[in-house]
Amino acid sequence: MTDTTSYKDLGLVNTKEMFRKAMAGGYAIPAYNFNNMEQLQGIILGCVASGSPVILQVSGGARKYANPTMLRYMAAGAVRMARAEGADIPIALHLDHGDSFELAKSCIDNGFSSVMLDGSHHPFEENARITRQVVDYAHQKDVTVEGELGVLAGVEDEVSHEVSNYTKPEEVEEFVSKTGVDSLAISIGTSHGAFKFKVKPGEEVPPLRFDILEEIEKRVPGFPIVLHGASAVIPKYIAMINRYGGKMDDAVGIPEEQLRKAASSAVCKINIDSDGRLAMTAVIRKVFAENPSEFDPRKYLGPAREELVKMVTHKNEKVLGSAGKA
Ligand code: G3H
Ligand code: 13P
Ligand code: ZN
Numbered sequence: 001m002t003d004t005t006s007y008k009d010l011g012l013v014n015t016k017e018m019f020r021k022a023m024a025g026g027y028a029i030p031a032y033n034f035n036n037m038e039q040l041q042g043i044i045l046g047c048v049a050s051g052s053p054v055i056l057q058v059s060g061g062a063r064k065y066a067n068p069t070m071l072r073y074m075a076a077g078a079v080r081m082a083r084a085e086g087a088d089i090p091i092a093l094h095l096d097h098g099d100s101f102e103l104a105k106s107c108i109d110n111g112f113s114s115v116m117l118d119g120s121h122h123p124f125e126e127n128a129r130i131t132r133q134v135v136d137y138a139h140q141k142d143v144t145v146e147g148e149l150g151v152l153a154g155v156e157d158e159v160s161h162e163v164s165n166y167t168k169p170e171e172v173e174e175f176v177s178k179t180g181v182d183s184l185a186i187s188i189g190t191s192h193g194a195f196k197f198k199v200k201p202g203e204e205v206p207p208l209r210f211d212i213l214e215e216i217e218k219r220v221p222g223f224p225i226v227l228h229g230a231s232a233v234i235p236k237y238i239a240m241i242n243r244y245g246g247k248m249d250d251a252v253g254i255p256e257e258q259l260r261k262a263a264s265s266a267v268c269k270i271n272i273d274s275d276g277r278l279a280m281t282a283v284i285r286k287v288f289a290e291n292p293s294e295f296d297p298r299k300y301l302g303p304a305r306e307e308l309v310k311m312v313t314h315k316n317e318k319v320l321g322s323a324g325k326a
Contacts, residue, residue: 004109007143010072010076010079010093011076011080012093014092014114015055015144015182015224015269016144017090018053022322023224023266026263026265027325028269028321029053029320030270030272030312030315030320031054031055031056031057031270031272032276032312033059033273033276034056035058038302039280042276042305042306042312043308045312046308046311046312047087047312048087049309050322051323052320053089053090053322053326055269056094057094057095057096057271058094060095060097071110075093087326093113095116096116096271098118098134104117104137105134108141108143113143114146114182115138115145116146116147116185117130118147118185119147120149120150124149127148127149127175128178128179131147131175131179131181132179132180135179139180144183145179145180145181146181146185146226146269147176147183147185148228149167149175150187150188152187153192166212167187167212169219172186176223183223183224184223185225185226185227185228186227188208188209188227189207189209190228190254191229194233194274195252199252205254208258213266214265217266223266226270227262227267227269230259230271230272231253231275233278234275236282237275237279237282238251238278241285244285245288253274253275260318263319263320263321264321270319270320275311279304280304280307283300284301287303
């Protein structure tokens, strides 16, 4: 028996209209990763509270963790929950860092409204070939596709890189026209995870390469650009984690002013995973440190979820600029 579902039946939308408005309005759509119920609730409630459109994104590993069938109904539940809260915000369900045509197809057939094919580890021609294959299938179903050119440092769903390989602006036009992608992730100095830079005390983190971004904007005017690895690694959560038994002294991320600047450019989607993980972990550590005999998951996941709502609201209002744009 084939069991396929279109995202349209789940109440989801693709990213086309979101990006069109974000480009015109000088803001970016937040793309928050999730893999469990509390994360999903926290993201939705934060976006409802701030009236923001949202891209819910799931890596291949997260999809396995949550279970593909469960995920489909979680996304449908998220749409209903937002409406019940009185806010009909646009919600997309997106595959993050898809590494094969088969995975992208499986997501498209199971309710995703948008997929990323990350072929950035392949040579240009091979990257373009697989991405085109995904675009051809996705566009038949009105699903949008994100490609990637240039490699970020850090870990991308089990693939790890020591150094970044900045996107070459001269390759962007050809990649976009060859593949037909709807948006493109680029490498301009961000990286995945909570340890983005090695900085000595008193040193500043190196600024993002806005010169490369500007060159890309000139070559593909009005084309939606995506920034991965864009967590700020919020210092108050690192301090809390360290205070309550954790050990993350060297964690450092992208300063929020730089992300705000990127959001007002052609960057239409900003990916945030680590900041959500840190917010929840910080609160859970605090609860356990203060209540060592606590063992009801609601007593630690509940406060963690509340903190995530606050973090998402803050990001949408002060960093992405997406608050009130639903
Ligand atoms: O870019 C990677 C995302 O943060 C997803 O992480 O592969 O551990 O689910 P994950
Ligand atoms: P962070 O690790 O900076 O949150 O990046 C997340 C990301 O790019 C997901 O694709
Ligand atoms: Zn990423």
